[in-house]
């Protein structure tokens with residue numbers, strides 16, 4: 290008998306790398322890494338452990354990876370709804386950020402958002418915001434994986450006054466965290482309409498020098514495309530391509546309003562795409578043609594965007610919305626099957642972030658980033674196909690246990706690294722402050 294750190298038995302294991310769920314199998318975990326996956330009875334014969342957990346009516350899936358967030362915006366959830374993107378940004382979100390965003394705000398709001406993410410099976414997120422160290426400190430405490438974007442824009446915020454200051458503060462963050470096992474820096478020029486050509490060129494040089502991914506909101510709305518054509522006689526994708534930014538190291542977020550010229554550039558350059566269906570639907574921004582992009586061989590990942598435009602960080606809901614929207618817009622129910630929706634939220638998101646050798650599927654030698662979901666409930670019985678139940682029927686409360694690198698962050702619905710009552714008190718405290726000073730756009 291070999292002694293190992295952990296043995297986890299589950300009714301179904303969805304590896305995300307094969308179509309058929311494994312039934313009555315066990316995961317053997319050593320130092321946070323999956324060492325073996327084998328039938329439960331064989332695992333009991335070959336391995337022993339002081340930590341043996343059994344999930345006889347659960348499915349085990351790879352940790353979900355939310356590929357586009359602004360997590361500190363959880364404190365602006367519900368502040369301004371039912372508005373178009375530029376009205377929402379110019380008259381509500383940017384003024385609120387100008388007034389409230391600080392180190393303390395971002396730290397408190399990030400911890401609060403991480404609690405929401407862990408409670409619905411998210412083990413990694415790819416963020417774009419301000420006060421990067423505050424988000425990183427919160428992620429360090431929570432135990433979640435975090436990719437934190439060095440935001441750059443041409444206009445001043447409470448985080449930085451000039452593009453040089455955004456970059457300098459971002460690189461200080463990058464240097465402080467470059468050896469952290471779970472927290473990584475990326476570059477995040479905000480969007481084509483908030484970043485000038487010379488700044489994009491500078492960002493590309495930094496990305497090449499430090500081997501960093503670049504995140505960018507791109508082709509979010511028809512207005513963005515029309516404005517670009519009016520101002521520089523080029524669609525945003527063409528402009529960015531001419532600047533050398535559309536490469537496999539780009540994470541292009543939203544990507545609606547794609548014409549043949551755009552698609553030809555994308556087919557040649559193969560950037561990663563992040564689809565945010567709920568934010569796009571709520572702001573009535575447009576639709577990303579995920580089936581077309583997938584057919585062209587592009588990697589399409591999934592994200593929620595911030596909770597102020599979604600209004601949650603629920604990747605179960607996002608997978609369902611992605612599947613439904615793709616079926617409706619192609620008028621074909623075979624488009625984006627349940628297992629493809631799960632792949633977008635796991636392996637495809639890991640590929641976009643460049644961490645698919647570490648996580649994104651339940652595979653030997655990858656990290657034990659895992660989620661257990663109870664299917665033996667009113668909401669998801671009977672279980673003919675576990676993945677169908679997960680995508681089309683399961684609710685967040687059915688996520689019972691979550692691990693990152695073998696460390697359990699959620700145990701029988703209780704957070705192990707975060708204090709739920711304290712997080713709720715803080716959220717009430719900030720809401721009172723923001724509300725009581727009369728936020729008027």
Ligand SMILES: [Zn+2]
Pocket residue numbers: 357358359506594595
């Ligand atoms: Zn966004």
